Amino acid sequence: MLEGELDGHLDYERHRRSSNANKRNGHSKKKVRTSLGESEISVPRDRDTSFYPMVVPKQGNMADGIENIIVSLYAKGKSVSDIE
DSSP states (O other), X not given: OHHHHHHHHHTSOTTOOOOOSOOEEEEEEEEEXXXXXXXXXXXXXXXXXXXXXXXXXTTOOBOTTHHHHHHHHHHTTOOHXXXX
């Protein structure tokens, strides 16, 4: 889900060439709290640090409603790897 947000931010998909100077720059780990408990996620980064995820914002540790988003993606027929 976060990879898709970064794809939209950078205007190219992962493993594709781009003329854009701002590129992917790995991942960072982040602990988030949900209604089901605490979980550790991997958040993608870009070189300019201009990427601000909408699902789990920077400096935030609460992921309100993320379970509903994941269930709706399953209902739409997305695979586990697509959702990751």
